[in-house]
Amino acid sequence: xxxxxxxxxxxxxxxxxxxxxxxxxxxxxxxxxxxxxxxxxxxxxxxxxxxxxxxxxxxxxxxxxxxxxxxxxxxxxxxxxxxxxxxxxxxxxxxxxxxxxxxxxxxxxxxxxxxxxxxxxxxxxxxxxxxxxxxxxxxxxxxxxxxxxxxxxxxxxxxxxxxxxxxxxxxxxxxxxxxxxxxxxxxxxxxxxxxxxxxxxxxxxxxxxxxxxxxxxxxxxxxxxxxxxxxxxxxxxxxxxxxxxxxxxxxxxxxxxxxxxxxxxxxxxxxxxxxxxxxxxxxxxxxxxxxxxxxxxxxxxxxxxxxxxxxxxxxxxxxxxxxxxxxxxxxxxxxxx
Amino acid sequence: xxxxxxxxxxxxxxxxxxxxxxxxxxxxxxxxxxxxxxxxxxxxxxxxxxxxxxxxxxxxxxxxxxxxxxxxxxxxxxxxxxxxxxxxxxxxxxxxxxxxxxxxxxxxxxxxxxxxxxxxxxxxxxxxxxxxxxxxxxxxxxxxxxxxxxxxxxxxxxxxxxxxxxxxxxxxxxxxxxxxxxxxxxxxxxxxxxxxxxxxxxxxxxxxxxxxxxxxxxxxxxxxxxxxxxxxxxxxxxxxxxxxxxxxxxxxxxxxxxxxxxxxxxxxxxxxxxxxxxxxxxxxxxxxxxxxxxxxxxxxxxxxxxxxxxxxxxxxxxxxxxxxxxxxxxxxxxxxx
DNA sequence: TTGTAGGCGTTATCAG
DNA sequence: CTGATAACGCCTACAA
Numbered sequence: 001x002x003x004x005x006x007x008x009x010x011x012x013x014x015x016x017x018x019x020x021x022x023x024x025x026x027x028x029x030x031x032x033x034x035x036x037x038x039x040x041x042x043x044x045x046x047x048x049x050x051x052x053x054x055x056x057x058x059x060x061x062x063x064x065x066x067x068x069x070x071x072x073x074x075x076x077x078x079x080x081x082x083x084x085x086x087x088x089x090x091x092x093x094x095x096x097x098x099x100x101x102x103x104x105x106x107x108x109x110x111x112x113x114x115x116x117x118x119x120x121x122x123x124x125x126x127x128x129x130x131x132x133x134x135x136x137x138x139x140x141x142x143x144x145x146x147x148x149x150x151x152x153x154x155x156x157x158x159x160x161x162x163x164x165x166x167x168x169x170x171x172x173x174x175x176x177x178x179x180x181x182x183x184x185x186x187x188x189x190x191x192x193x194x195x196x197x198x199x200x201x202x203x204x205x206x207x208x209x210x211x212x213x214x215x216x217x218x219x220x221x222x223x224x225x226x227x228x229x230x231x232x233x234x235x236x237x238x239x240x241x242x243x244x245x246x247x248x249x250x251x252x253x254x255x256x257x258x259x260x261x262x263x264x265x266x267x268x269x270x271x272x273x274x275x276x277x278x279x280x281x282x283x284x285x286x287x288x289x290x291x292x293x294x295x296x297x298x299x300x301x302x303x304x305x306x307x308x309x310x311x312x313x314x315x316x317x318x319x320x321x322x323x324x325x326x327x328x329x330x331x332x333x334x335x336x337x
Numbered sequence: 338x339x340x341x342x343x344x345x346x347x348x349x350x351x352x353x354x355x356x357x358x359x360x361x362x363x364x365x366x367x368x369x370x371x372x373x374x375x376x377x378x379x380x381x382x383x384x385x386x387x388x389x390x391x392x393x394x395x396x397x398x399x400x401x402x403x404x405x406x407x408x409x410x411x412x413x414x415x416x417x418x419x420x421x422x423x424x425x426x427x428x429x430x431x432x433x434x435x436x437x438x439x440x441x442x443x444x445x446x447x448x449x450x451x452x453x454x455x456x457x458x459x460x461x462x463x464x465x466x467x468x469x470x471x472x473x474x475x476x477x478x479x480x481x482x483x484x485x486x487x488x489x490x491x492x493x494x495x496x497x498x499x500x501x502x503x504x505x506x507x508x509x510x511x512x513x514x515x516x517x518x519x520x521x522x523x524x525x526x527x528x529x530x531x532x533x534x535x536x537x538x539x540x541x542x543x544x545x546x547x548x549x550x551x552x553x554x555x556x557x558x559x560x561x562x563x564x565x566x567x568x569x570x571x572x573x574x575x576x577x578x579x580x581x582x583x584x585x586x587x588x589x590x591x592x593x594x595x596x597x598x599x600x601x602x603x604x605x606x607x608x609x610x611x612x613x614x615x616x617x618x619x620x621x622x623x624x625x626x627x628x629x630x631x632x633x634x635x636x637x638x639x640x641x642x643x644x645x646x647x648x649x650x651x652x653x654x655x656x657x658x659x660x661x662x663x664x665x666x667x668x669x670x671x672x673x674x
Numbered sequence: 675t676t677g678t679a680g681g682c683g684t685t686a687t688c689a690g
Numbered sequence: 691c692t693g694a695t696a697a698c699g700c701c702t703a704c705a706a
Contacts (some may be wrong), residue, residue, distance in 0.1 A: 348696045
């Protein structure tokens with residue numbers, strides 16, 4: 001049988017509440033009492049019972065995380081966010097309960113009304129997301145990674161994708177490039193209302209127009225023929241494209257680089273390439289790519305903080321955009337022509 | 338404030354215990370009382386408080402799942418197992434707590450001694466796995482997906498990788514192939530003691546020898562040059578290899594097929610190819626591949642059942658091997674030479 | 675600085 | 691078939 005606080009109290013020769021306070025640090029404890037208690041705890045291998053603690057303290061130290069894994073979704077990136085959330089949560093003594101896709105909304109409801117969790121982290125939010133609606137309705141402490149259409153009363157964090165797009169375009173425009181392309185996610189991703197690719201694309205187009213550039217877009221799925229077709233479109237019949245921004249999964253980016261090579265185009269001599277909002281490591285690509293990294297750890301740990309702030313009552317819901325960072329790796333150069 | 342069982346009891350005009358029993362179904366309830374209770378529950382939107390339930394009922398209905406995400410690990414497959422576990426657990430009214438890598442052993446200890454979870458699912462077990470040792474020591478209800486060196490007292494489930502290898506070899510040998518190759522996982526995976534690739538490889542070699550075949554092995558990482566080198570080795574200088582079994586991630590398999598094409602080798606005319614123990618869909622490959630599927634849902638739902646059986650006290654720990662299945666897709670043919 | 679005692683919301687054991 | 695009433699293990703005013 002596991003040791004209880006009563007056992008510890010008896011072993012240390014103090015009252016239960018003294019043990020409780022000693023452990024929580026919520027009131028000063030005499031030096032020698034504290035030591036006796038610590039000794040007893042160590043000896044008995046005491047760990048507080050989570051259920052009892054939740055019941056009495058009205059806090060479970062568990063966060064729910066919901067991450068819909070859609071068919072066209074890029075698993076490693078999503079996994080990275082889930083894991084980053086779990087790790088970030090642990091830094092605040094929180095554990096993470098993983099909700100299943102099927103149960104996206106139902107599960108949220110269930111775990112919050114049954115008070116299994118203190119709060120919720122919503123990953124990969126859509127413009128119009130039923131989970132977001134539900135979270136607002138339930139009034140449960142929550143943080144979203146991603147920005148829905150209506151952010152009223154919600155805590156949201158995300159990379160500033162619009163700023164990232166602007167940064168990429170400016171880099172190319174400043175280098176004198178006049179024809180630039182965006183190799184984006186599969187079309188279905190935009191259609192579904194996954195908001196970050198849209199924010200990126202729209203800002204990309206807008207900024208390119210501001211800077212007077214010709215813009216080309218392509219949205220292949222991950223298959224080789226699709227990537228090949230997209231690259232053909234982007235490059236144009238005369239191969240007049242000189243700036244390429246890739247906002248898509250790593251396999252597609254690698255294939256795109258293969259194709260450039262096949263076409264006899266050198267990076268960065270003929271085409272400058274930027275990998276944007278990427279969760280993976282582009283330094284081992286050939287050639288290594290300039291990148292505007294999307295760091296799951298950043299977004300997720302901030303999300304966890306925002307959620308916990310609401311749980312503990314300090315901190316209002318707010319939208320936080322993480323400013324993008326540009327990492328040079330030599331895959332861009334001034335336009336030759 | 339959320340409604341409690343007391344509220345329901347008052348609203349229905351019955352005692353608390355009657356409500357409890359009505360909800361748990363653990364003793365017969367009069368028809369009209371039951372209806373009054375159900376009405377009250379619906380009206381108040383009552384959901385039992387998980388903490389209280391855990392404290393009184395000594396069961397949390399949460400399983401911990403530990404899945405170490407190693408650098409050379411194939412994310413989508415691992416994600417599939419985690420999700421399959423979560424989904425399977427829900428079928429038994431269980432939720433799933435996701436442990437982080439850093440905390441693999443420590444976290445297991447923590448969540449079980451604090452009784453946050455009723456049991457544990459251990460994924461991707463190694464031959465010698467500290468998590469497995471800990472599970473045994475703690476005596477917590479658990480199920481492993483994968484077979485460690487010492488299975489004493491442990492519930493384990495896994496695809497029968499040895500049988501899968503035998504099946505693949507037999508398929509080729511029966512087709513008259515005399516020189517067969519295995520394109521395996523990266524070498525580091527075998528060195529680490531990840532047990533299923535080893536079980537597969539060893540059975541592959543053993544069976545091939547029994548059948549008097551010449552065997553070639555290669556263990557590339559996922560980079561194109563590595564795959565290219567491995568394929569060159571396997572094919573041999575005279576391209577005398579006619580049977581290829583691939584037990585590796587999908588990107589590598591696709592690249593291997595690309596290379597066969599480049600070499601002017603047709604599947605299945607020149608080389609018969611089998612994708613073994615694959616978690617992904619090989620029907621959209623070109624050409625579609627014969628496959629011995631590894632179905633995460635099968636292993637995980639069985640693991641969940643084994644864990645729950647231990648929690649509820651019926652069912653002893655045992656090792657279960659799932660027999661492999663061969664799916665034809667036209668990528669194998671009798672040997673031409 | 676320490677101790678006492680009343681919950682927290684359920685489950686389950688006794689009685690009726 | 692239904693009702694009281696102990697636990698369950700911990701937290702936290704309230705006292706001392």
